[in-house]
Amino acid sequence: MEFGLSEEQTLLADSVHRFLEEQVPLERVRGIATGEETDGSQSVWQELADLGIPALLIPEEQGGVGLSQLDAAVVAEMFGYHTTPAPFIGTAVMAPIALKAAGDDTTLAAIAKGETTVGVAIGEAVASRLDAGVTSNGERLTGKCVFIINYGSDRYLVADDTGALFMVASDADGLTHRPLTTVDRTRPSGELVFDDTPAQLLSSDAATFEAVLDAGRVMLAADTLGAAQNMIDQAVAYAKEREQFNRPIGSFQAVKHMCAEMAASLEPCRPMVWYAAHALDEIPEEARLTACHTKAHLAEVGTFIAKTSTEVHGGMGFTDLVGLHYWFKRIGFNRQMLGVPELVREEAARLQGLVV
Amino acid sequence: MDLSHGSEYEAFRTEVQQFLHEHKDQAPRGENMRSRKVLDWQRLLIDNGYTARTIPREYGGFGADPDILKGRIIAEEFANARVSQGLGGQGISMLVPTLLELGTEEQKQQFIKPTIEGEMVWCQGYSEPGAGSDLASLRTSATLDGDEWVVNGQKIWTSTAHIADWIFCLVRTEPDAPKHRGISFLLFRMDTPGIEIRPLVDMTLAANFNETFFTDVHVPKHQIVGERGQGWQVANAILGHERDSLGDPNASLTRLNALTELMKHETMGGQRLIDNPVYRDRLMKIQGRVMAMRFNDMRVLSARLNNKNATLARMITKLQGTELRHDLEGLAIDIMGEVGLAYQDNPYLRDGGSWQSQYMYFLGLIIGGGTSQIQKNIISERGLEMPREPKVEKQG
Numbered sequence: 001m002e003f004g005l006s007e008e009q010t011l012l013a014d015s016v017h018r019f020l021e022e023q024v025p026l027e028r029v030r031g032i033a034t035g036e037e038t039d040g041s042q043s044v045w046q047e048l049a050d051l052g053i054p055a056l057l058i059p060e061e062q063g064g065v066g067l068s069q070l071d072a073a074v075v076a077e078m079f080g081y082h083t084t085p086a087p088f089i090g091t092a093v094m095a096p097i098a099l100k101a102a103g104d105d106t107t108l109a110a111i112a113k114g115e116t117t118v119g120v121a122i123g124e125a126v127a128s129r130l131d132a133g134v135t136s137n138g139e140r141l142t143g144k145c146v147f148i149i150n151y152g153s154d155r156y157l158v159a160d161d162t163g164a165l166f167m168v169a170s171d172a173d174g175l176t177h178r179p180l181t182t183v184d185r186t187r188p189s190g191e192l193v194f195d196d197t198p199a200q201l202l203s204s205d206a207a208t209f210e211a212v213l214d215a216g217r218v219m220l221a222a223d224t225l226g227a228a229q230n231m232i233d234q235a236v237a238y239a240k241e242r243e244q245f246n247r248p249i250g251s252f253q254a255v256k257h258m259c260a261e262m263a264a265s266l267e268p269c270r271p272m273v274w275y276a277a278h279a280l281d282e283i284p285e286e287a288r289l290t291a292c293h294t295k296a297h298l299a300e301v302g303t304f305i306a307k308t309s310t311e312v313h314g315g316m317g318f319t320d321l322v323g324l325h326y327w328f329k330r331i332g333f334n335r336q337m338l339g340v341p342e343l344v345r346e347e348a349a350r351l352q353g354l355v356v
Numbered sequence: 357m358d359l360s361h362g363s364e365y366e367a368f369r370t371e372v373q374q375f376l377h378e379h380k381d382q383a384p385r386g387e388n389m390r391s392r393k394v395l396d397w398q399r400l401l402i403d404n405g406y407t408a409r410t411i412p413r414e415y416g417g418f419g420a421d422p423d424i425l426k427g428r429i430i431a432e433e434f435a436n437a438r439v440s441q442g443l444g445g446q447g448i449s450m451l452v453p454t455l456l457e458l459g460t461e462e463q464k465q466q467f468i469k470p471t472i473e474g475e476m477v478w479c480q481g482y483s484e485p486g487a488g489s490d491l492a493s494l495r496t497s498a499t500l501d502g503d504e505w506v507v508n509g510q511k512i513w514t515s516t517a518h519i520a521d522w523i524f525c526l527v528r529t530e531p532d533a534p535k536h537r538g539i540s541f542l543l544f545r546m547d548t549p550g551i552e553i554r555p556l557v558d559m560t561l562a563a564n565f566n567e568t569f570f571t572d573v574h575v576p577k578h579q580i581v582g583e584r585g586q587g588w589q590v591a592n593a594i595l596g597h598e599r600d601s602l603g604d605p606n607a608s609l610t611r612l613n614a615l616t617e618l619m620k621h622e623t624m625g626g627q628r629l630i631d632n633p634v635y636r637d638r639l640m641k642i643q644g645r646v647m648a649m650r651f652n653d654m655r656v657l658s659a660r661l662n663n664k665n666a667t668l669a670r671m672i673t674k675l676q677g678t679e680l681r682h683d684l685e686g687l688a689i690d691i692m693g694e695v696g697l698a699y700q701d702n703p704y705l706r707d708g709g710s711w712q713s714q715y716m717y718f719l720g721l722i723i724g725g726g727t728s729q730i731q732k733n734i735i736s737e738r739g740l741e742m743p744r745e746p747k748v749e750k751q752g
Contacts, residue, residue, distance in 0.1 A: 002358040003424055003651075005659035070357060236740050251743040253733070259740055260732035264672040271669075278357040290647070297644040328398035345640035346633070354616070354630055354639075 003271065005074065009050035013074045016051070020082040023047060026323050032085045033185035034328070041085040041188065042117065042152070048086055050115025053138045055095045069093070069215055073222040076299035080226030080334075081324045081326055085186040089219045092119040094212050095157050098165045101211075102202035105166065107155075117153035118167075122147035125159035126213065126339055134194060136160040138201055141168065141194040142225040149216070149337060151179060151190030156191070158199065163209040166199035173198060184333035186326060211280070213338065214291035218276045220334040221260075221298035225266070225273050227330045228302045231309035232262045234324060238313050249312075258308050272297060292348040299335040306331045365425055372433040375404055383573045385437040386708060389474065390519070398442050398474045404446070406430050409444030411452065416469030424657045428650075431606035435613055441606070446477030446515065447471040449601035451524050454594045458582055465541070467522075479546070481511040481525030481568065482591070489730050491526075492535045492588060496570065498527035498542060500577065505529075505542060507550075507573040513724065517553050517566040520546050524594075540585035544575040549704070560716045561700075586739040595726065602725050603677015605649040608684060614707060615639065615688050622692060622706070635691045642684050644671050649677060668739045675731035678721045685715035 005013070024044055032040030048054065056072050059063025072093050077086055091111055095118035098106050110116040124133045124145055134143035141158060148156065158166045168175060174197040179190040203209070236259050239250030249255045276294035279287040306328040310317035317324050339347070348354050384394045394742040401407040402418055409427070412416020420426075434441040452468055459467070470476035496509025504557040507527055517523070527739055530538035546553075550573040555563035582590045619630040619639060629635050652669055659666035689696035698704045699712050722728050736742040 001360075001424060001658070002662055003654045004357065004662070004664060006357075060723065114577075129392060149680060236742060240742060248743050250736075251721035251745055252743065253729070256736035256740075256742045257732040260675075260735035263668060263735055263740055264732075265674050267669050267672050268648035268676065271655040272648045274357060275651050276657075278359065282359070293640075293644040293647050296641070297648055300641075300644075341641075342637055345637055345644070348640050348643070349636050354636060356631060 003274075005070075005274065007310065009071060009074050012071060013078055016053070016075055016078040016089065019048075019051060020078060024082060024084055025058065026083075026326070029085060029186060029326060030069075030084050030323060039104055041087060041186075044084065044086045045091070045117060046114055048088075053086075053088070054092050054114045055112035056092055058108050058112040059100070060090045062105050063112040064096075067220070068278075068282075070274060070277040072215075073218060073273055075223035076219040077226035077229075079293075080223035080228075080330060081184050081230045083227065083230075083330050087117045087119065087150035087153050087187075089216060089223070090153060090157065091117045094118075094122075094149075094216045095167075096187060097215055098157055098202045098208055099213050101168075101205065101208040101295060102200075104138050104167070104200075104202065116155060117150065119148050119150035119153035119156045119170075119190075120212075120216065121148040121156050121211070122159035122165075122213065122216075122287065122350065123147055123338065125161065125163050125209065125233040127343055134158060134160045134354055136162075136164060136199065136201075138164075138204075139176075139198065141197045141199045143194055145194075147180060147182070147189050147337070148192060149187070150187070151177075151188040156192060157195075157202075157212070159194045159209060162204065163206055163211060164204035165202045165212065167202055168192075168194075168197060168199045171187050182333065184271060184329040186330060187333060210288060213326040215280055216338050217295035217344065218280060221269075221294045222273050224298045224302040224331050224334045227327045227334070228262075228266050228269075228305040231305050231324065231327045232259065234327075235259055235262065235309040236336055239318075242314075248285070255312060258312055260304045262308050265304060267296055269301055286327055289348055289351050292344040292351065295339060296341040296344045296348070299341045302331040359425060368426055368596070368728065369433065370408070372430055373731050375406070376433060376437045376439060380437055380439055385440075389443060389445070389477070394443065395474050397440065398472075401442045402472065406434070408448075409567070410726075411456070411468065411472060412669075413457075415464055416472055422657070422661050424654050424661070427657070428440055428654060430458075431609065435606065435610040438610060438614060444583045444601065445477065446480045446524075447476065448474075449520075450594050450597045451478055453597045454590065457593055458590055462578075463543075464566070465582065476522060477516060477520045477596065479514050479517045479520035479523050479568075481514055481523045483513045484510060485512050489727060491591070492539065494526055494528060494539065496525070496527050496531050497531065498540065501574075503577045505575040505577060505580075507542070507544075507570045507575060511568040511570075513556070514553075514568045515565040517546065517568050518555060518563070523545060524581070525569075526587050526591055529587075533585060536588045538584050539591070540584050541577055541581045541587035541590040543579045543581065544573065548573050548575070550574070558716075558720060560713045562713075564653065592712065602721050603673040603675070603680070605646060605653045605673075605677060608681050609650065611681070612643060614710075615642075615684065618688060618706060619691065622695070624691075624693065625640045628689050638687055638691070641687050642680070642687060645680050646684070649680060652676075666736070671731075671735050671739050674725060675728050675735070678718055679728065682715065682718040682722060685711055685718060689715055719733050 031037040052065050054066040056067045060066045060238050130146055132144040132146045134141050156168045158168055176193045176194040182189050239255050240248055272294050276290040279290045316322045384397050387393050405420050406419035408417040410422050411421050455464055474745050484494050498505040498507045525542050527541055528538050529540040550571045552569040554567045556565050622629050656670045658665050700741035
């Protein structure tokens with residue numbers, strides 16, 4: 001009996017951490033975000049494919065490593081920690097769940113090898129903004145998806161207005177798309193417009209849509225966990241080093257208490273993410289509710305830490321030079337996608353029969 | 357995560373539910389902690405392993421191996437049934453684990469069984485008028501006179517001193533040693549001559565705590581835990597247990613269930629409070645925080661059983677747990693509007709007036725047991741290794 005990560009999971013986290021620290025440090029993230037390194041997130045993905053990251057959740061029969069969603073959450077946390085520009089959540093987590101339900105072994109195998117990437121356009125089926133939305137006749141899609149996840153991928157996982165899931169090639173007939181700039185340049189977003197576009201139906205089962213959504217929410221929460229941890233680490237390091245009034249600012253209670261509050265609010269988030277990710281595979285009866293609460297709670301705590309860490313850095317925190325804003329925006333992105341806190345909390349209430 | 361939900365646990369849950377179904381009516385509801393009903397319930401819970409579960413049998417406990425999932429099942433089922441999971445208090449939640457860790461065999465034999473059974477009630481002699489957050493500067497003294505300590509001084513905030521049988525008390529025995537190394541940890545009876553207790557009324561208008569005065573109180577020499585001058589280490593072990601118990605997330609779960617029930621019945625303008633989306637969102641927000649703290653608790657417990665490090669996770673429980681509980685109780689008051697003000701003999705009192713009294717009581721707990729600010733010092737200096745505040749030299 002153990003409530004915590006296994007030794008293998010700790011090793012997985014360490015190896016991803018080391019790789020990202022060496023190969024995708026902030027300077028490279030910055031280069032990709034500002035467009036100096038073109039197609040950067042796709043090339044980072046190729047490098048991660050050598051580590052087996054795209055293959056994490058794909059069964060061994062399709063060339064994957066057949067790990068659990070908790071393993072994926074551990075990786076997502078590291079990606080958040082390093083603000084890694086890579087199409088991880090869509091390609092390696094959300095798409096494989098739908099593809100497994102559809103029995104599409106060919107695409108699963110292609111993902112496992114790092115040969116294809118998948119973006120996710122299901123936001124309209126969660127809560128439509130800008131009157132966007134997609135209808136289908138089971139074979140073709142018409143309509144619009146905005147602010148999709150992992151824009152610029154080779155294919156897209158799309159939900160229609162009934163929650164049925166489709167796979168669409170990025171070069172399909174009748175599909176036009178354009179990038180949408182967001183505050184978070186580490187993960188490109190964009191818009192897809194379908195005009196009688198041919199699509200492969202993966203599943204019209206509500207349970208599949210829910211499984212994809214829950215996993216996406218938990219991975220966004222895990223990403224925030226990592227990003228927020230990094231912001232605390234940076235704030236603490238800065239406060240120990242920066243001197244004013246002839247002493248490190250971290251010796252002032254006003255500053256150290258800000259750091260303590262950040263740590264105190266983030267620490268319970270760690271087991272919460274573990275449990276939520278574990279529940280996705282192992283405790284289906286608790287998975288939905290835990291995913292909703294984890295998404296909302298991490299968004300709230302993440303927002304608090306993003307603000308507080310920036311304040312601890314003083315004027316430097318506000319600059320592009322230090323680059324703290326990459327984490328600030330990463331946390332902001334995770335908060336807005338697949339349901340803001342109020343929306344997922346209402347869903348949590350509904351799941352418990354508290355909404356009539 | 358090895359949380360195998362095997363059939364053993366299904367069966368265990370059924371067993372707990374069965375127990376509650378059969379015995380629920382015997383559970384005390386707000387009775388005096390000395391009453392037969394409370395003591396019988398405590399005995400029944402120990403016999404069935406629902407409280408004092410992991411205390412060894414030789415000291416009167418149930419003697420089960422620690423099992424975080426079973427602990428969770430018990431907490432959940434008792435919370436769902438809204439039934440007391442037995443006595444808490446400073447003896448059970450603080451002294452007993454400390455004696456198990458640091459007490460002599462004789463002390464364990466003498467004190468643990470009557471304490472967990474609720475027969476022996478304890479109070480804690482820590483704070484003094486001049487030693488609050490700076491507890492180590494305490495001045496109550498004990499000098500050895502033959503086979504006895506002679507204790508003189510004053511304690512404050514001594515909860516339950518007026519009903520306690522015994523006190524565990526920090527005293528200065530080595531006046532010439534540095535302040536942290538001059539303290540010893542004594543146990544003595546509250547009916548010893550020379551003890552005077554004056555009640556202190558708190559903001560709830562109850563006299564839960566006291567000022568306690570010691571004038572030449574004679575204590576047998578062997579009633580010391582740890583060695584002379586090691587009292588600070590013993591006190592820290594105990595404060596660790598206090599901080600674990602003050603933020604208890606399972607108690608928060610029980611209150612969360614009560615709050616949800618309240619919102620299903622209480623109305624505003626003819627509409628149930630739960631049907632108000634703003635109130636419902638606030639409830640869900642609190643539920644998310646309770647959930648996170650319960651997972652934190654399971655992690656801390658698991659780390660202890662598996663010898664893994666979860667120092668920071670344990671350090672934050674008192675700060676986060678008491679603030680959460682205060683917010684939870686406050687939410688109930690907020691959403692009841694004017695009805696939330698009802699107190700004492702008001703005919704519109706809800707849940708026995710517990711929302712207001714717990715709201716205030718938990719503000720007391722945010723302050724007691726090391727204030728939130730002291731907790732933040734501990735978290736930043738010991739948990740995050742941030743520099744200490746420079747010491748101010750004593751003037752004159």
